[in-house]
Amino acid sequence: MRGQTFVFGSSGFLFRSNKLMYDQQSLSLWNHLRGEPVVGLLADSGIRLPVRPVVTTSWQAWRQSHPDTLVLDLDTGHTRDYTPGRPYGLYYASPDTMFPVSPRSPRLGTKDIVFVLRLGDRAKVYPLAALAREPLVHDRVGGTEVLVVSRAATRTVRAYQREWLTFRAGAQADTLRDGHGQVWAVEEEALVNPVTGRRLGRVAGHLSYWFGWFAFHPETPVYGTPKN
Helix, strand or coil, X not given: CCCCCCCECCCCCCEEECCCEEECCCCCEEECCCCEEEECCCCCCCCCCCECCCXXXXXXXXXXXXXXXXXCCCCCCCCCCCCCCXXXXXXXXXXXXXXXXXXXXXXXXXXXXXXXXXXXXXXXXXXXXXXXXXXXXXXXXXXXXXXXXXXXXXXXXXXXXXXXXXXXXXXXXXXXXXXXXXXXXXXXXXXXXXXXXXXXXXXXXXXXXXXXXXHHCCCCCECCCCCC
């Protein structure tokens, strides 16, 4: 579980975090992977933050698709080291967890990186190792047909609704072809057919360590394993 990564809309709250996430209004502590306050004035309030799509990628790949993106200056005026690989580089490279974790599952390695696709109260886990072998996954989560699009080199994963369409890689980067031969653009918000204007919306999802997700959601099915 990566303490510096948020996957929820703020819904009016202002958050600060190092290893814990808390809102500045009530100082309540929030569970990162559930988006719920668990300690403090807001605990048991029933508040739950909406989940947003999150993508991890390289700066080069992002800039090619989004050349006008603004970048946060690394010269923050604070002493914390934000150079590449810091401040959690050693932790990412280690097989150990930062703290004791229970329960655990042997279905995947403790710190295997997984993509968690989230549709309302339904979720499914896609190991990055499986996505490296299968960069386009046609699947169904709950009653929704989905397409998971990934690039192993940059650990980039996005998921979209597909409405029974099947896709294959297009001739150009960030394009797909459906079963009728039509070209679709892979965009942040949707798969877009530039000829018809049809859009297939993005589905919320994010990367997580397997141990972190399993600790809070042990019932989640895992793509490519016998217990789907």
